[in-house]
Amino acid sequence: MPGRADAYEQRMMADLEMTRAEPGALQFHIHRDRANMDRFVIYEAWKDITALRDHFQKPYVQQFVAHTAEYVGRNMETQWLVMASPYSRGK
Numbered sequence: 217m218p219g220r221a222d223a224y225e226q227r228m229m230a231d232l233e234m235t236r237a238e239p240g241a242l243q244f245h246i247h248r249d250r251a252n253m254d255r256f257v258i259y260e261a262w263k264d265i266t267a268l269r270d271h272f273q274k275p276y277v278q279q280f281v282a283h284t285a286e287y288v289g290r291n292m293e294t295q296w297l298v299m300a301s302p303y304s305r306g307k
Contacts, residue, residue, distance in 0.1 A: 240267020
């Protein structure tokens with residue numbers, strides 16, 4: 217929702233380290249569009265689909281999804297990608 221982007225960013229950042237600490241999390245980054253400060257892109261890469269499913273079952277993730285309606289006026293868009301290149305940690 218317009219005017220809530222800064223609060224939404226803070227809400228996302230509150231869970232950042234918990235997500236990155238999950239054993240199956242390879243990458244997790246929150247980006248904010250420079251031209252449209254109300255637009256965020258979360259890029260994440262997981263060890264496998266089981267790790268991602270486990271992530272979605274965490275209480276803090278379910279709470280985040282429930283809270284999202286307070287900040288976003290519509291459903292989040294999700295694009296499911298398959299990494300074509302080999303994963304290289306830290307590169």
